[in-house]
Amino acid sequence: MVNLILFGPPGSGKGTQSKNIIDKYQLIHLSTGDLLRAEIEKQTPLGLEAKKFIDQGSLVPDEVVIGMIGSKLDANPDAKGFIFDGFPRTTAQAEALDKLLALKKTAISIVLSLEVPEDELIRRLLNRGLTSGRSDDANEDVIKARIVEYHNKTAPVADHYAKFGKFKRVKGDGTVESTFELLSKEIDELVSERV
Ligand code: AP5
Secondary structure, rough: EEEEEOOOOOOOOHHEEEEEHHHHHOOEEEEEEHHHHHHOOOHHHHHHHHHHHHHOOOOOHHHHHHHHHHHHHHHHHOOOEEEEEEEOOHHHHHHHHHHHHOOOOOOOOOEEEEEEHHHHHHHHHHHHHHHHHHHHOHHHHHHHHHHHHHHHHOOHHHHHOOOOOOEEEEEOOOHHHHHHHHHHHHHHHHHHOOO
């Protein structure tokens, strides 16, 4: 199995590149942001609770997202591999993911981290907020709060995987196409090592 984490701050292109990667490599895309937004759309109790955190630019509690990912892994027993987008976002989530994958006799293959300067992140998200309807793109204060959460709680996840030699930085401020080429190169290397 090939299990990738697409890592990076809000607006770095994780969702955009995940779509390209699943088309090319037939992996299952697991985005905790998308799963939470689907719960909000359906107005489930979980969604209504999560919305309070998302609207402020804060992370949703670990146990909520870990439970969602556990269910999705169980629901896809025949997957060739997974691409995790927006998860794990804390060291506790990373440790939980490692355990969930170990139960399935697999592990994270690599973490690919999209590197984009902060002014470009803000520009992209404000621009998307004009049309997306995403409440957390609506104003610059919430976008900045999401970036602060990233630096405080998510960036340390890099160390968790770097100590196993599984963390790689990829330039993410080029075009969508050129970034996809860089990511493909990394994934192709990984796939060829496994054949
Ligand atoms: P989530 O949905 O994961 O949002 P995010 O990490 O803030 O990421 P975004 O979707 O904003 O950005 P992205 O990196 O996917 O970039 P995208 O491709 O969309 O999470 C939302 C919230 O849910 C969190 O704040 C938190 O509250 C909660 N949550 C989710 N997961 C959680 C977890 N595990 N634990 C706790 N809470 C959790 O691109 C952004 C824009 O840029 C798009 O308009 C795109 O078209 C454009 N773009 C992309 N690439 C390029 C490029 N190369 N050039 C120009 N424009 C580009």
